[in-house]
Amino acid sequence: MSAGRPVATVVVFPGSNGDRDLFETFERVGFSCRYHPSDRPLSGDSAVVGLPGGFSYGDYWRAGMLASQAPAVADLPRHVEQGGLVIGICNGFQILVEAGLLPGALSYNDPPGFRHRWLTLKVQSACPSPWFAAAAIGDRWRLPMAHGEGNYFHPDGAQAIQGRVPLVYDQNPNGSLADAAALLDATGRVLGVMPHPERASDPDLGSGDGLQLFRAAFAAVRRDAL
Amino acid sequence: MSLSAVEVLSADGVRSVAASMGLLPTEVDAIVQGLGRLPGKTELVVFAGMWSEHCSYKSTKTMLATLPREGARVLAGPGSHAGAIDIGDGWAFAFKVESHNHPSAVEPFQGAATGVGGILRDVIAQGARPCAVMDSLCFGMPDSPRMRHLVDGVVAGIAGYGNAFGVPNVGGRTVYDPGYEGNPLVNALAAGFVRAGEMRLGVASGAGNAVVYVGATTGRDGILGAAFASEELGADNTARRTHVQVGDPFTGKKLMEACLSFTPEAGLCGCQDMGACGLSCGLFEMAAAGQVGMDIDLGAIPLREADMSGHEILLSESQERFLFVVRQGAEAQALAHFRRHGLHAAVCGRVTESGRVCARLHGEVVVDLPAALVAGGAPLIRWPQSAALPLPRPYPEFGAPTDLGATLLALLGQPGLCDPVGVYDHYDQTVGNRTVRGPGQAEAAVLKVPGTRRGVALTVTSRGDLLRADPYAGAQATVAAACRNLACVGAALVAVTDGINHGSPRDPVECRRLAEVIRGLGDALRALRVPVTGGNVSLYNESPHGAIPPTPMVGGVGLVDSLERLPTAALAPGHTLFLLGLWVGEPSASFYGGWRTKGAVGPVAQVDLAAETKLAALLVAEVERGHVAAAKDGGKGGLGVALAKMCARGGCGADLELPAVARRDWALFGERPASAWVSVPAAHAAAFRESAEHHGVPWVQAGVSGGDVLHIRDLLEVRVAALAAAFAGGGG
Numbered sequence: 001m002s003a004g005r006p007v008a009t010v011v012v013f014p015g016s017n018g019d020r021d022l023f024e025t026f027e028r029v030g031f032s033c034r035y036h037p038s039d040r041p042l043s044g045d046s047a048v049v050g051l052p053g054g055f056s057y058g059d060y061w062r063a064g065m066l067a068s069q070a071p072a073v074a075d076l077p078r079h080v081e082q083g084g085l086v087i088g089i090c091n092g093f094q095i096l097v098e099a100g101l102l103p104g105a106l107s108y109n110d111p112p113g114f115r116h117r118w119l120t121l122k123v124q125s126a127c128p129s130p131w132f133a134a135a136a137i138g139d140r141w142r143l144p145m146a147h148g149e150g151n152y153f154h155p156d157g158a159q160a161i162q163g164r165v166p167l168v169y170d171q172n173p174n175g176s177l178a179d180a181a182a183l184l185d186a187t188g189r190v191l192g193v194m195p196h197p198e199r200a201s202d203p204d205l206g207s208g209d210g211l212q213l214f215r216a217a218f219a220a221v222r223r224d225a226l
Numbered sequence: 227m228s229l230s231a232v233e234v235l236s237a238d239g240v241r242s243v244a245a246s247m248g249l250l251p252t253e254v255d256a257i258v259q260g261l262g263r264l265p266g267k268t269e270l271v272v273f274a275g276m277w278s279e280h281c282s283y284k285s286t287k288t289m290l291a292t293l294p295r296e297g298a299r300v301l302a303g304p305g306s307h308a309g310a311i312d313i314g315d316g317w318a319f320a321f322k323v324e325s326h327n328h329p330s331a332v333e334p335f336q337g338a339a340t341g342v343g344g345i346l347r348d349v350i351a352q353g354a355r356p357c358a359v360m361d362s363l364c365f366g367m368p369d370s371p372r373m374r375h376l377v378d379g380v381v382a383g384i385a386g387y388g389n390a391f392g393v394p395n396v397g398g399r400t401v402y403d404p405g406y407e408g409n410p411l412v413n414a415l416a417a418g419f420v421r422a423g424e425m426r427l428g429v430a431s432g433a434g435n436a437v438v439y440v441g442a443t444t445g446r447d448g449i450l451g452a453a454f455a456s457e458e459l460g461a462d463n464t465a466r467r468t469h470v471q472v473g474d475p476f477t478g479k480k481l482m483e484a485c486l487s488f489t490p491e492a493g494l495c496g497c498q499d500m501g502a503c504g505l506s507c508g509l510f511e512m513a514a515a516g517q518v519g520m521d522i523d524l525g526a527i528p529l530r531e532a533d534m535s536g537h538e539i540l541l542s543e544s545q546e547r548f549l550f551v552v553r554q555g556a557e558a559q560a561l562a563h564f565r566r567h568g569l570h571a572a573v574c575g576r577v578t579e580s581g582r583v584c585a586r587l588h589g590e591v592v593v594d595l596p597a598a599l600v601a602g603g604a605p606l607i608r609w610p611q612s613a614a615l616p617l618p619r620p621y622p623e624f625g626a627p628t629d630l631g632a633t634l635l636a637l638l639g640q641p642g643l644c645d646p647v648g649v650y651d652h653y654d655q656t657v658g659n660r661t662v663r664g665p666g667q668a669e670a671a672v673l674k675v676p677g678t679r680r681g682v683a684l685t686v687t688s689r690g691d692l693l694r695a696d697p698y699a700g701a702q703a704t705v706a707a708a709c710r711n712l713a714c715v716g717a718a719l720v721a722v723t724d725g726i727n728h729g730s731p732r733d734p735v736e737c738r739r740l741a742e743v744i745r746g747l748g749d750a751l752r753a754l755r756v757p758v759t760g761g762n763v764s765l766y767n768e769s770p771h772g773a774i775p776p777t778p779m780v781g782g783v784g785l786v787d788s789l790e791r792l793p794t795a796a797l798a799p800g801h802t803l804f805l806l807g808l809w810v811g812e813p814s815a816s817f818y819g820g821w822r823t824k825g826a827v828g829p830v831a832q833v834d835l836a837a838e839t840k841l842a843a844l845l846v847a848e849v850e851r852g853h854v855a856a857a858k859d860g861g862k863g864g865l866g867v868a869l870a871k872m873c874a875r876g877g878c879g880a881d882l883e884l885p886a887v888a889r890r891d892w893a894l895f896g897e898r899p900a901s902a903w904v905s906v907p908a909a910h911a912a913a914f915r916e917s918a919e920h921h922g923v924p925w926v927q928a929g930v931s932g933g934d935v936l937h938i939r940d941l942l943e944v945r946v947a948a949l950a951a952a953f954a955g956g957g958g
Binding site for chain 1: 389
């Protein structure tokens with residue numbers, strides 16, 4: 001680990017498959033990144049913890065349900081309390097919801113089935129968040145989606161997540177409440193996002209729009225460290 | 227070592243057991259001669275599996291040996307887990323195709339899923355982390371409920387395995403043709419990057435080293451699947467379900483991570499996927515390759531069901547299993563490594579110097595066989611071939627349609643020509659962050675070489691419809707199409723993997739066709755100076771409907787020097803459109819011809835490989851110079867359909883003029899190799915013309931792109947919105 005670089009941790013669950021993509025993206029924006037097995041408690045020196053996409057434990061049960069019980073996930077509330085940042089992408093978002101770090105639930109897509117598609121997403125006004133500190137309201141981002149259970153639901157309706165949705169689908173692909181593609185917790189430090197910003201981190205691969213999230217997080221962490 | 231008494235068979239017993247398992251009398255003779263004694267019961271079953279067509283290539287080995295294999299970039303050729311080529315910067319690219327036709331016909335979801343899982347493990351065994359899967363699927367016409375069930379099941383199976391495993395599907399081909407009604411084809415290609423010095427061998431070595439079983443438990447699924455794959459399908463195959471394996475991508479993913487992180491320093495000596503013929507294949511092939519023997523305790527194999535017999539354990543094709551040879555002394559740490567990844571792992575035996583694989587169960591010897599005899603001793607078969615094949619007759623006469631625009635729209639919506647988005651949006655296309663061009667984004671898929679701005683281009687082609695008429699020319703056309711697809715993204719074809727799908731070689735006509743397919747592939751590859759690095763042969767693709775059309779699938783690999791100047795397959799406004807190749811108004815075997823004549827087969831346009839070479843050289847050179855905005859070669863549906871797809875994908879029209887021809891419908895929709903459309907930024911049009919002249923490629927500067935209408939003067943005028951709707955409309 002190079003001295004002075006803020007540390008990002010990618011938690012690897014059995015069946016994670018976006019861990020390497022997330023790792024490379026953290027590194028690209030300046031973090032010193034490391035992998036962390038989900039069955040061990042978090043080490044405590046990370047500025048940011050990322051839960052990657054994939055099919056944790058095969059997702060043979062409700063997506064993210066088993067992974068949400070992992071020791072590393074159990075440590076997340078303490079990490080957030082101490083000012084740490086969290087991002088859960090796709091399966092990582094599902095795990096955050098299952099673990100209760102974000103409200104509501106993610107259900108089967110409507111129309112049903114796993115879909116991969118490049119999407120246009122719109123940044124909208126939400127509570128202050130280090131993840132979105134550099135994003136301008138109304139910006140449009142191009143990110144790929146790749147999921148079967150991304151239909152966001154909250155029993156109390158859109159009212160319950162007002163001000164917590166920083167990113168919405170231009171064309172809702174999965175039936176999500178309020179077109180929500182991402183969700184923040186009350187602190188703004190915990191972000192769940194269903195499409196893949198870490199796969200939009202290289203213009204050669206179709207888009208670099210997702211880098212904005214990671215750059216903003218890096219800037220926020222650096223600022224806090226000064 | 228003497229066999230357990232219960233294994234011993236009489237001479238008559240050997241004959242009847244052998245016959246019931248499909249072994250030929252000559253093969254039984256070879257076994258008895260090779261052993262110097264009668265084989266036991268379990269031994270016979272091992273022979274039946276290992277000497278099946280699927281494992282032994284006994285009917286095709288001689289023919290396949292004629293294919294070119296040498297090339298400066300080839301690092302691993304036929305006989306490796308997967309072929310591999312040197313792609314520079316210290317990287318090798320491993321790739322291979324596999325068929326799972328019979329299992330998919332019986333149980334489409336699991337058949338296709340395990341096909342993907344199997345080919346991924348071949349790439350992993352080579353030491354590579356898979357970065358892409360492609361598929362080539364051939365179905366009967368999609369209008370029957372049974373065929374819809376097959377299509378949906380196969381697509382769901384490919385998606386279900388690849389998505390969860392975490393490998394992107396970057397493109398493929400889906401063909402609908404009555405010729406596949408009773409026997410669909412499911413071919414999958416997998417590819418991955420590996421450090422050139424870190425490739426792995428399926429070779430056992432070092433007496434005393436441990437033979438280590440890793441992965442899922444062994445169950446009764448897929449027993450003798452390889453032998454099943456070497457028979458014809460019947461009218462009702464439901465009883466065959468027990469031959470089909472069940473896939474578990476979660477375990478497959480864990481197995482990959484455990485395998486790729488197990489290094490020679492940690493004790494790795496050799497490894498092999500337990501694919502067709504399962505444990506037998508791993509034991510005998512690795513032992514034979516290393517000219518060593520193995521003493522194996524089948525009681526050590528982790529089982530799913532307690533009471534499995536020796537032959538069930540040896541022949542089970544349960545998925546997600548690897549066999550390793552581990553350095554003596556490193557066993558404990560190796561087992562701990564694999565168990566940490568949540569896998570079953572067990573030392574099941576030792577390498578010996580005997581050259582024989584001796585397997586015991588409950589202390590009794592059930593198998594004691596020379597590895598070389600089992601793994602390479604199947605007598606080669608030269609089935610009789612018919613003297614000559616019937617020449618394709620010309621299409622029955624039919625008139626040119628009066629409204630070519632309406633014809634184009636109708637063609638564009640046909641299954642197999644319309645946008646297969648309904649298939650590929652089920653597939654994760656971007657996981658792994660290597661996909662530069664995925665399905666529908668260009669004529670070939672492009673993957674980014676790690677740590678560089680270079681790419682590897684990949685394509686799969688299959689043209690059973692042409693081979694039905696002329697297996698020799700059709701096989702050449704299949705290779706030529708791969709070459710053109712890659713050239714459209716600026717990549718020269720450097721190596722191929724071939725998947726041969728064919729009927730029964732016992733039928734002299736089919737056998738002759740098979741010889742013609744391989745001759746056509748070989749001649750085309752030699753003309754293009756491209757080697758085969760491995761592949762797969764699937765025979766006995768027959769059903770009560772008859773043999774499938776001969777359908778070699780070619781997986782082509784090329785290199786892209788810079789990702790900065792990569793063309794798309796979508797038209798954008800303001801570019802100059804060039805037609806490359808010949809514009810000829812004469813009949814040729816084509817989708818159009820078959821469609822107009824309700825299934826007739828016409829004469830295949832001869833493949834001019836010199837013209838293909840020139841066209842590819844021009845495209846590669848002009849892409850390199852940054853002169854090509856979009857390119858698409860003339861393939862199925864001809865130049866007319868190719869152009870319409872470029873318009874539909876780009877939401878852009880064009881205003882064009884082409885030379886007058888006798889039959890405008892054949893010029894638009896007939897299929898001739900060595901043709902392509904290229905859109906060039908106007909500023910580079912003059913330089914492009916010069917380059918085309920220099921390369922000796924016939925060209926027509928046809929007009930400019932723009933507007934919302936595709937207008938070809940005196941031919942057709944169609945709104946782009948109508949093209950897009952037709953292209954999108956047909957579904958799967």
